[in-house]
Amino acid sequence: MIELERLFRQFDGASFAQRAQLAAEVAAAMTAADLDAALAGLAHASLSVRLGVLELVRVAGHRGAVPALHAHARGHAGDDRVFALRALAELAGPDDHDLRADALAWARGGDAFVAAQATRLLAVLGPGPAAARGALVREAEALFAATRTSERIARLAAIEAHGPAAIAAIAKPALTRGPADLVALVARALIRHAAALPSCDAIVALLAPAHRRVGDDPAAAIALDDAALVLGGVAHAGPLVARLDGLAPPTVAALAAVLEAAPPDAVAPLVAGLAAAVVRRPALWSPLGPSLARSAAVARADAALRTAVAALLAELRAERPQPPLAVASAARVLAAVAQPGEPLPRHLVAALTAVPAVAATQALVALCLRLATEAAAEALLTVTRSAVDDHRAVALAALTAWRSPWVELSAGPPLGLQARYVDGAGAPLVRTDRRLLAGDAAYALGGDGAPVRIEATAYGACLCCGPPLALVRPPGAGLRCPASWLRYLRDGAQVIREDDHPLGRCRRCDSDRPRARDGDRVVCPACGDGRAPAAPGPSGPAHIPVGDHPDAPPLAPSPEALAAMTPTIRAAMAANVFVRGRDGDNSYSASGIVIARDGERVAILTNRHVVEADDSGRLCPLDAVTVAGALREVTTVWRADRGVDLALIEGHLDAPEAVAVMPLGDGAAEIGARVFAIGNPLGLPWSYSNGTLSAVRDWTSRAGLPVRVLQTDTSIAPGSSGGGLWHVDGHLLGVIAFGQQGLHGSPVQFALSIAAVRAAFARSDLRWRGRRLADLP
Structure with missing residues (x-):
């Protein structure tokens, strides 16, 4: 006993x-x-x-x-x-x-x-004795007949006494037709009985429609969201991810907990939506960042994840401090999606090293191991000298995992690195101070970490890193060092740090050229800022009728004819579009420029007056022909603000490979520069003319919007509206819009500048097939 x-x-x-x-x-x-x-x-x-x-x-x-x-x-x-x-x-x-x-x-x-x-x-x-079923029916009827919340609470409590099956039985009628307060009460009851409900999947399917019906009520919305997480788990978290911006903080925290508990491959389908949410609301990095970091390696959403990391980097570069968990998570994500050789962002390194938690050091070490560059090796060695034992131990343990085609790390003592770079033929490059040389040829590290001759880079090399890095030009950011994010200018072939130039850059345009002195003024050689403005211009021209056979498709230049052209003219010709519109019994011709392509769909920039019949705004039916043939399903997808003569049309091509997609660029040019136009004047397709850039003028539209226009003496006839005006070196300057007869018969033509195009896109936040057109290269 x-x-x-x-x-x-x-x-x-x-x-x-x-x-x-x-x-x-x-x-x-x-x-x-x-x-x-x-x-x-x-x-x-x-x-x-x-x-x-x-x-x-x-x-x-x-x-x-x-x-x-x-x-x-x-x-x-x-x-x-x-x-x-x-x-x-x-x-x-x-x-x-x-x-x-x-x-x-x-x-x-x-x-x-x-x-x-x-x-x-x-x-x-369980649900209770069979004798109680009649009482359950009566209680359910009383629940739906109740008009006061207090009465509904009492009736629902009586139903709950019958067990989980009773709650499941009333869930469908309550969620599909009950008022908001009843929906909230039933959702909370479902959460309480989640572990014993007979069919969670059937109930989860009712939650999203209920949210659409009564989601304007905060209590109902939160209860439904919580029920979706408790009953459905990560498999049913998609609708919540799509509405992350509007979720209450407790629901966001609950969602984060569900994601953290789920395996990475279960979270992977949600990664694109999660990444988009942290771009819109960087504060979401803290609750959602760990799940993004865990799932990044198995997700097929590299572009979305890179965009999310870029948004957080932009916050750091703007000196807006971010929560430590957000910084560490972003570094983990970058370590998962980056390729070896990519530059190590200095602002991210600084933010990570400022965090005392060892998780930040672990994220930095993971990123350094992934990039495997000289800068990454230096950052890793810096951590090995940390005064904090845990941080130092993490870095020392990582030394054995270091693998790099360019840099060797010695375990010491003393710890050190040895960098070795070779040219394309395998010959070693000589390190002189911060430069990489092979004879007289200077090299920089490209985006993949491999050396490339500076003269072969698109924009030159930075002056702030050793070895120097090839400069990059992200949309709207100007020339940048990809590691330090310092801004650079180009004066001819010379690269200059913006903060070292006495006159700096123009603040009104996105040109990479430094400002210059013009007498007692400082002017921008690209956009003319600093010069006196001109008077407002006239409105656009009327449509020009097509010739004797309006239905006959125009003949595009043959491949042989295109091959005989200079590369710059050939590219402009291949981007030109012959547009034909119909206004009742009348037909007319105009032009357009291909600026984007997605598979067999192309986006064409043209004038607003090309797609509209008159000031009433009525759209005209359009046909279009490119060098690759006629477009199908031609539609107008966007018109700029009235008074800004721009529009976007799209169409389908069966074989779009021959069509050139023309980058918007920054439209930089000096007054007096040689320019040329490609269009379809008087219905004559793919015509070339040339001239000079006469002036850059800042006008105001009828709606009071600023519009920068380019004046040219290039011979342009009606029918070329919507076509392109190009610099002689081949980059696009603007969209031909209207003309004006001079006092002595000399015509003056005007084009809307690239700055005006980008501004119009940005005002509308215009997106085409998921791409933000203001950010086009």
């Missing part, structure tokens, strides 16, 4: 694990009578003894203790109630109907631990 007083003393001095072990050992030797006698310990003054007795009857499976456990749960709170309910959930059965009301009340209480065990108990008790 067990000596209970001795057992109680052992329980009194035991830890949680020791109590569990002791109860398991003793229970095997106790009879039912012994266990009944042990229940006297539930009245002991020591909590540890009471919890030991509860554990004892639970592991012994002593059903005779159910009444005593019920009474103990009713008479106590805190851990007494939690562990009594835990035992009841394992010992009670469907016939213990007297437990149901109390279990329901505890499941709805504010103590999460008590509610969890009470919910388990309700699942064991």
Whole structure:
């Protein structure tokens, strides 16, 4: 026979694990009578003894203790109630109907631990006796007839007493046609009984339609979102991810917890949506960043993830501090999607090293191992000299994993690095100060980490890194060092740091050329800022009728004819589009420029007056022909603000490969520069003319919008509206818009500048097939 007083003393001095072990050992030797006698310990003054007795009857499976456990749960709170309910959930059965009301009340209480065990108990008790089904029907009818929230709460509590199946039965009518407060109440009830619901998938399918119906009510919206997470888990988190911007902070936290608990491959389909959300709201990096970092390696969303990291880097570069968890998560994401040789962003390194948590150091080390560049090796070695033992240990452990085609790390002592670079033929490059040389040829590190001759780069090399890095030109950011993000200017072939140039850059355009002195003024050689403005210009011309055979498709230049042209003219010709419109019985010709392509779809920039019949804004049906043939399904997809003569049309090409997509660029040119136009004057397709850039003028549209226009003496006839005006070196300057007859018969032509085009795109936040057109290269 067990000596209970001795057992109680052992329980009194035991830890949680020791109590569990002791109860398991003793229970095997106790009879039912012994266990009944042990229940006297539930009245002991020591909590540890009471919890030991509860554990004892639970592991012994002593059903005779159910009444005593019920009474103990009713008479106590805190851990007494939690562990009594835990035992009841394992010992009670469907016939213990007297437990149901109390279990329901505890499941709805504010103590999460008590509610969890009470919910388990309700699942064991089941839906209740068949005799109660008639009462359930009456209670459900009363629930839907109730008009006051307090009455609905009481009716719903009565239904919950019948168990999870009863809640599941009323879920569909409540969610599909109930008012907002009833929807919120039922959603909360579903959460309480989630573990025992007979069919979660069927109920989850009702939540999104319910949200669309009553989601304007905050309480209903939050309850439905919480129910979707509890019942559906990560598999049904997609609709919540799509609405992340509008979720309440507790729901965002709950979503983050669900994502963290799910395996990375289950989160991978949501990564693109999560990445887009952190771009819109950088504060979401903190709750969602860890899940993005864990899933980045298995997700097929590299572009979305890079955009998310770029947005956080932009915050750091603007000296807006970010939460440590956000910075570490962004570094982890970049380590997953970056390719070896990519530049190491200095602002990210600075933010990571400022965080005392070892997680930030681990993220930095992972990023350095991935990039494997000289800058990454230097950052890694810096961490090995940290005064914090944990940080230093992480970096030292990473040295054995270092693999790089350019840099070797020696484990020391002393620790060090040896960089070796070769040219394309495998010959070693010589390091002189911060430069890489092969004879007289200077090299920079390209975006893939490999050396490239500076003269072969698109924009030159930076002056702030050693070895120098090839400059990049992200949309709207100007020339930048990809590591330091310092801005650079180009004066001819010379690269200059913007902060080293006495006159700096123009603030009105995106030119990379430095400003220059013109007498006593400082002017921009690209856009003319600093010169006196000209008078407003006239409105656009009328449409020009097509010739004798308006339905005959025009003949585009043959491949042989294109091959005989200079490369700059050939590219402009291949981007030109012959546009034909119809206004009633009349037809007319115009022009357009291909500026984007997505598979067999092309986007064509033209004039607003080309697509409209008159000032009423009525659209005309259009046909279009390119060098690759006629377009199908030609539609107008955008018109600029009235008074800004721009529009966008799109169409489908079966074989678009021959069509050139013309970059917008920055439209830089000096007054007096040689220019040329490609268009379809008087219906004569693919015509070339040339001239000079006469002036750059800043006008104001009828709606008060600033519009920069280019004046040229290039011969341009009606029918070329919407066509391109190009610099002699081949880059696009603007879109031909209108002409004006001079005082002595000399025509003057005008084109809307690239600055005006980008500004119009930006005002509309115009996107074509997912791409933001203001950011086109």
